[in-house]
Amino acid sequence: MSVENGKNVLVVYYSHDESTKSIAESIAGETNADLLELKPVEKSGGRKVKYIWEGESVSMDPVPDLEPFLLDPDSYDLIFIGSPVWAMSYAPPVESFIRKTKLSNKNIALFCTHEGLMGIVFQELMSKLSENKIVGAIDFYDPIGSGVKYAANASANWARQVLKSLS
Template identity: 30%
Template sequence: MPNALIVFYSLDGDVRFLARTLAKELVMDSMELELVKPHPTHGFMKYFTGGFLAATGATPPLRPLAHDAADYDIVFIGTPVWNSRPTPAVRTFLKGADLEGKRVAFFTSYGGSDVKTHRILNSLVPGAKVVGNIGFKMPLKMDKEQCSADLVRWAKELLNN
């Protein structure tokens, strides 16, 4: 099995749930991205700030990373969808990571649609080979067992190809 890493950002827990499930089921390293200045977690500013920063392509600084993506064969990257875009934390990671020649796969959690988000994510890794994209509509509120099973099956297929 290839050496794999899961990188993710989660504010409300949906992507954290997906990432932790994947790491546990497939015994992979994982790291949660943390902003130097944490994002608001409730109220109007949570949505206003998040949507605005996502729409403008902001890249706020991250706390030091626990793993170097360059050390892995395949990197799974998870993000919530904010304003039809990836989160600023994931954008910062992608702008700074050395993913040249790496296999990359994206997973998202969304409320509306993630089609635009996947196009943006794919464009942020020009030197990498994007091997997969998958999205889940509000996994913690909908059917988390089905989402988990679908995610693990998808990842296993990517790891075995």
């Protein structure tokens, strides 16, 4: 674990098609953070919901089991949490993360990627994480389609500001 600006920083994210991953990596690079990718465990049978977006459909348990974490999210001072928007909300693995970790008294910054229909993703996340201090929230419209470099710079600048605001 490394310390940046006096804070241990973690970037947690789920990504199905790499967009959110690209943002997570630029935030982590900028803030010298550890990265935790949320990976749902594929189970046969079980509860499944079909999430559909423009011809793409993904079947997933709304609260999927996750692969074990190799680090302890509770030991970080600042946690960036990122998700693609699915069905106007955040993706199921992020719900699993929230339930599993039951975070409180953390500085949390939220980011999401989407294709124009964000819904109330941040309001929902803020309400689920209400025992924490939300120190920032930013969304990116189709970061890969609209220019990876632009999104990487914008997310890095934002992450730097968030970190600076805590010192």
